[in-house]
Amino acid sequence: xxxxxxxxxxxxxxxxxxxxxxxxxxxxxxxxxxxxxxxxxxxxxxxxxxxxxxxxxxxxxxxxxxxxxxxxxxxxxxxxxxxxxxxxxxxxxxxxxxxxxxxxxxxxxxxxxxxxxxxxxxxxxxxxxxxxxxxxxxxxxxxxxxxxxxxxxxxxxxxxxxxxxxxxxxxxxxxxxxxxxxxxxxxxxx
Amino acid sequence: xxxxxxxxxxxxxxxxxxxxxxxxxxxxxxxxxxxxxxxxxxxxxxxxxxxxxxxxxxxxxxxxxxxxxxxxxxxxxxxxxxxxx
Ligand SMILES: [Zn+2]
Numbered sequence: 001x002x003x004x005x006x007x008x009x010x011x012x013x014x015x016x017x018x019x020x021x022x023x024x025x026x027x028x029x030x031x032x033x034x035x036x037x038x039x040x041x042x043x044x045x046x047x048x049x050x051x052x053x054x055x056x057x058x059x060x061x062x063x064x065x066x067x068x069x070x071x072x073x074x075x076x077x078x079x080x081x082x083x084x085x086x087x088x089x090x091x092x093x094x095x096x097x098x099x100x101x102x103x104x105x106x107x108x109x110x111x112x113x114x115x116x117x118x119x120x121x122x123x124x125x126x127x128x129x130x131x132x133x134x135x136x137x138x139x140x141x142x143x144x145x146x147x148x149x150x151x152x153x154x155x156x157x158x159x160x161x162x163x164x165x166x167x168x169x170x171x172x173x174x175x176x177x178x179x180x181x182x183x184x185x186x187x188x189x190x
Numbered sequence: 191x192x193x194x195x196x197x198x199x200x201x202x203x204x205x206x207x208x209x210x211x212x213x214x215x216x217x218x219x220x221x222x223x224x225x226x227x228x229x230x231x232x233x234x235x236x237x238x239x240x241x242x243x244x245x246x247x248x249x250x251x252x253x254x255x256x257x258x259x260x261x262x263x264x265x266x267x268x269x270x271x272x273x274x275x
């Protein structure tokens with residue numbers, strides 16, 4: 001039987017008091033394009049448990065996570081294989097809506113702990129202070145020159161969505177940048 | 191590095207954007223009726239002012255939307271971006 005390998009399957013998670021880094025592989029990710037003022041958008045919001053967020057750079061987490069990607073574009077993220085696409089398709093019916101499974105496009109790195117902001121700030125030009133980028137905020141931007149989607153969660157937690165082919169590079173960069181926040185010997189040079 | 195105001199995402203680093211040249215260059219209404227010179231002027235000839243210049247930008251590393259912004263070519267000051275269809 002073929003084994004399914006995530007982009008960061010070889011990455012050893014980091015777990016220290018102030019900082020934890022680990023991949024959350026195989027999440028279901030659906031790209032959604034729909035006119036925010038349409039009936040279909042309202043119906044999809046209802047099915048997902050919260051209206052689609054229309055304020056730029058925000059996300060909702062009622063059932064699935066729904067991240068604002070653009071004025072008519074969202075990224076809907078849910079657990080592995082939970083029929084998210086079907087839920088959205090059923091709610092959209094025959095309306096003019098674009099629903100695309102992009103689960104394999106990016107993998108997700110969870111960066112958690114009180115040092116998460118300091119770590120990400122090493123390679124991100126955005127102001128990540130909780131006053132500006134607190135829970136419920138998300139952004140598409142560059143982290144260490146790689147395109148990412150950043151989502152801020154409760155308790156200093158972040159989800160970093162990174163293209164599969166950039167995941168190895170970004171994980172290496174995160175480890176390197178994290179060296180000062182981790183106990184001696186956690187990061188070994190290769 | 192320029193800080194470019196995306197009308198959707200707010201101010202972001204220049205590195206997140208792709209330049210789209212002069213704004214408000216309309217596609218010819220009847221391209222077939224154009225002479226070679228007129229077509230070349232439409233394709234290749236652009237204003238090159240010292241001062242305010244309306245330009246197109248795409249927020250490639252962000253929301254991926256096109257927008258117009260006015261940049262002062264002498265000082266690089268940018269006036270707030272404007273949403274385009
Ligand atoms: Zn933008």
